[in-house]
Amino acid sequence: MIPVLKIPSKGMMSQLKNKYLIIILGPTASGKTDAAIQIAGIFRTKIISADSRQLYKELKIGTAVPDQRQLKSIQHYFIQTISIHDYYNVSMYEQEVLELLNKLFSEKDIVVMVGGSGMYVDVVCHGIDDLPVVDPLIRETLQQRFNDEGIESLRLELKRLDPVYYSKADLRNPKRILKALEIYYMTGIPYSSFLTGPKKERPFKIIKTGINPDRDELYERINQRVNGMIQSGLIEEAKSLYNIKECNALNTVGYKEIFDYLDGKVTLEQAISLIKRNTRRYARRQLTWFRKDKAIAWFRPGEIKNMVDYIKEQTGNFE
RNA sequence: GGUGCCAUAGCUCAGCAGGUAGAGCAACGGACUGAAAAUCCGUGUGUCCUUGGUUCGAUUCCGAGUGGCACCA
Numbered sequence: 488m489i490p491v492l493k494i495p496s497k498g499m500m501s502q503l504k505n506k507y508l509i510i511i512l513g514p515t516a517s518g519k520t521d522a523a524i525q526i527a528g529i530f531r532t533k534i535i536s537a538d539s540r541q542l543y544k545e546l547k548i549g550t551a552v553p554d555q556r557q558l559k560s561i562q563h564y565f566i567q568t569i570s571i572h573d574y575y576n577v578s579m580y581e582q583e584v585l586e587l588l589n590k591l592f593s594e595k596d597i598v599v600m601v602g603g604s605g606m607y608v609d610v611v612c613h614g615i616d617d618l619p620v621v622d623p624l625i626r627e628t629l630q631q632r633f634n635d636e637g638i639e640s641l642r643l644e645l646k647r648l649d650p651v652y653y654s655k656a657d658l659r660n661p662k663r664i665l666k667a668l669e670i671y672y673m674t675g676i677p678y679s680s681f682l683t684g685p686k687k688e689r690p691f692k693i694i695k696t697g698i699n700p701d702r703d704e705l706y707e708r709i710n711q712r713v714n715g716m717i718q719s720g721l722i723e724e725a726k727s728l729y730n731i732k733e734c735n736a737l738n739t740v741g742y743k744e745i746f747d748y749l750d751g752k753v754t755l756e757q758a759i760s761l762i763k764r765n766t767r768r769y770a771r772r773q774l775t776w777f778r779k780d781k782a783i784a785w786f787r788p789g790e791i792k793n794m795v796d797y798i799k800e801q802t803g804n805f806e
Numbered sequence: 807g808g809u810g811c812c813a814u815a816g817c818u819c820a821g822c823a824g825g826u827a828g829a830g831c832a833a834c835g836g837a838c839u840g841a842a843a844a845u846c847c848g849u850g851u852g853u854c855c856u857u858g859g860u861u862c863g864a865u866u867c868c869g870a871g872u873g874g875c876a877c878c879a
Contacts, residue, residue, distance in 0.1 A: 576841070578840050
């Protein structure tokens, strides 16, 4: 059972007019963590992570969470807070972040948010429609049917049950079809009728900054990060998670390739190359997501001073 | 020094009995309202080493040059 969290009341929210959420986003390995810590230090505030994998307690090396020293210097939220066995989704994240922000803004004028999960960032900025919680049994049944029957019969079913969503859905993407059917079977109401579209307004102001190295530099940073992860014990970490490798949260770059190595499917050398390649691809997908957001002010790694100047300019120069 | 083989996409290579070229990997672009580091869709990016010749036409055939590899000295 998922606890329903209360959205702050209107009275509390009206006081947040001069509060600023500073978002630092960018592709993986672009230097977000360091930048966020420096900037949060300058503004004497705290950091909210918007990272769908650093959330998990059990994951550390492969997700490049901030180290102990960094976590001590600035308080972080949403780092290693839930278990990979827990069910979690962006809507829960939205609720929890709004709750937390309401609390943090009572003592700070500025809060920093850092992360590379575009959907997590967007949900905090614009919200997401409310959907019913789906019974895990329904989800499993549909998943089983997909495994047995393939996508075509589910697609035809969606066409019959929710023609509106069918007409605009990505019909070759099983996840989209399954999601819509889950909601239909949970409620008897078409998924499309839950999608209202309009974006929620937030009572606080949002300033978006991004860090985007040149492509060559980004790939070099990725290579170094991956080599560093191997040296720091990624293989041992993956071994300790091997018996639960089917968990959704472990369908993650860095872990899945090491599992294949442990299964003897690839050599260690191949696994490391694949981690690098898959991280590059992930970074590109992140950039595709961020590119369409024209509100982001872009910087290069190390341009902390420029970022701080930009933030001061946007907030009216107060600290 | 001699002989032979090779030179085509970022890489490994295929191909064209002469009509300006394609495969794997890599790369690049896009979608994305509850597992999003997930999932799905799309794209060939090229002085066919250089230079003469033959030809209506040469990446393809011939000569020379350059570079690489192998073997013989």
